[in-house]
Amino acid sequence: MYTTAVSRFPDVRFMISAAAPAQFPEDAGVEVAFAGRSNAGKSSAINAITQRRALARTSKTPGRTQLLNFFELGAGRRIVDLPGYGYADVPDRERRKWAPLIDSLRPRDSLRGLFLIVDSRRGLSSADEELISWAQGMPVHVLLAKADKLNRKEGAEVLRAASRVIASVQLFSAHAGTGVDEAQRVLQSWLADS
Ligand code: GDP
Numbered sequence: 001m002y003t004t005a006v007s008r009f010p011d012v013r014f015m016i017s018a019a020a021p022a023q024f025p026e027d028a029g030v031e032v033a034f035a036g037r038s039n040a041g042k043s044s045a046i047n048a049i050t051q052r053r054a055l056a057r058t059s060k061t062p063g064r065t066q067l068l069n070f071f072e073l074g075a076g077r078r079i080v081d082l083p084g085y086g087y088a089d090v091p092d093r094e095r096r097k098w099a100p101l102i103d104s105l106r107p108r109d110s111l112r113g114l115f116l117i118v119d120s121r122r123g124l125s126s127a128d129e130e131l132i133s134w135a136q137g138m139p140v141h142v143l144l145a146k147a148d149k150l151n152r153k154e155g156a157e158v159l160r161a162a163s164r165v166i167a168s169v170q171l172f173s174a175h176a177g178t179g180v181d182e183a184q185r186v187l188q189s190w191l192a193d194s
Pocket residue numbers: 036037038039040041042043044045084145146147148149172173174175176
C-alpha cells in the first residue's frame with residue numbers, strides 16, 4: 001500500500017516507554033515528536049511513515065498510553081510518540097498526567113520538530129493549538145489525517161483553514177497512502193539536520 005521499493009527507514013526499532021525524564025534516551029542525535037488527540041490517526045501515521053505495520057502499536061499497550069514512546073529510525077535518529085490527548089470531557093485530567101513529562105522533553109537539544117496529527121474531519125482543536133504553542137521556536141508540521149474520508153472540495157477547505165494557523169500542513173491518509181511521501185520527506189529533512 002504505502003511501501004516503496006527502498007525503505008527510507010530500514011532500521012526502525014522500539015527503544016523505550018518513558019514514564020519519567022530519567023528514562024529518556026541520552027540527549028544526543030536528533031528526534032522528532034509526534035502528537036495528536038486520541039484517535040486522530042497518530043499510530044497509523046507513524047506506521048505508514050516508517051513503513052511498519054504495527055510499530056506504534058507498542059504505544060497502545062495498556063499502561064503505555066500515558067508514556068513517551070521512543071523509536072529509533074537509524075543511529076541517533078528518533079521519533080518520540082507523545083501520549084494522545086483527550087476527548088472533550090476530560091481535557092484537564094488528561095493534560096495533568098502528561099503535561100509535566102512532555103514539558104521536560106521540550107528543552108532537549110536533540111528535539112528538532114513536532115508532527116501534529118489532526119483528524120481532518122475535526123480540524124485543529126484548542127488542545128492542538130496548545131501543542132503548537134508548546135513547540136514554539138521549532139518547526140511544526142500538521143498532518144490532516146484520514147483525508148480519505150473527505151471529498152476533494154472538503155479536503156481543500158480543511159487544508160485552507162489549517163493553513164491560516166500553521167504554514168506547514170498537508171492532507172494525509174494512512175489507509176489510502178495519500179501524502180505519505182511528503183510526510184516522509186519532511187521527517188527526513190528534519191532528522192538529517194544535525
Ligand atoms: P491514534 O489513537 O491517534 O493513534 O489513532 P489510530 O491510528 O489508532 O487510528 C484511530 C482510528 O482511526 C482507527 O480506527 C483507524 O483505523 C482509523 N484511521 C487511522 N488512519 C486512518 C486513515 O487514514 N483513514 C481512515 N479512514 N481511518 C483511519
